[in-house]
Amino acid sequence: MRRVVTGHDENGRSVVVSDGPVPRSREFTSLPGWVSRLPWVTEPGEPVSRAGEDPTPKVTSLLPAPGGTRFIVLTFPPDSAMADPSFDPVAYGQEALADSPGLAELFEPDGMHATPTVDYGIVLRGDIVLELDDGHCTPLSAGDLVIQNGTRHAWRNRGDHPATVAFVLVGAERDR
Numbered sequence: 001m002r003r004v005v006t007g008h009d010e011n012g013r014s015v016v017v018s019d020g021p022v023p024r025s026r027e028f029t030s031l032p033g034w035v036s037r038l039p040w041v042t043e044p045g046e047p048v049s050r051a052g053e054d055p056t057p058k059v060t061s062l063l064p065a066p067g068g069t070r071f072i073v074l075t076f077p078p079d080s081a082m083a084d085p086s087f088d089p090v091a092y093g094q095e096a097l098a099d100s101p102g103l104a105e106l107f108e109p110d111g112m113h114a115t116p117t118v119d120y121g122i123v124l125r126g127d128i129v130l131e132l133d134d135g136h137c138t139p140l141s142a143g144d145l146v147i148q149n150g151t152r153h154a155w156r157n158r159g160d161h162p163a164t165v166a167f168v169l170v171g172a173e174r175d176r
Helices: 089-099
Strands: 002-008 014-021 025-027 035-042 069-076 117-125 127-132 137-141 145-149 153-156 163-171
Touching (some): 002 035, 127 163
Antiparallel strands (some): 002 014, 025 035, 069 163, 117 145, 127 137, 127 153
């Protein structure tokens, strides 16, 4: 996956300041096919970077504070990968905590989770199912959009091929 970042030169003109792979990417060894990418983040109240400096190395939590954002691209392997006898859920959990601090801690054993965010999701490739806490399942395909309003949910890839979804998480106050 290629990431192009723009900024401004010393004269204030628009320029490309970075063009290459997403530097903060992880292909999980504990769950082949699971890929997590963090192309960009913003913090609450932070001005737009004129030079386009990469903020991703400084991120200590994938869960944005209210007003902050996280741009995350995930590739989900088929659910059958977790049923494989070689799958080690403990190793996967450790890798998820290392890759996605602040977010991974919110996941239940079955993948259900809720975050204090509004998430904009775009299915880039494949098919995936959005499951809500009442068991309702909504199938989504490439090109479909989902707006996740802090509800408890999980993602299921019931197919035979990976599915890639881009998410922009916008930090919000939790509804009490």
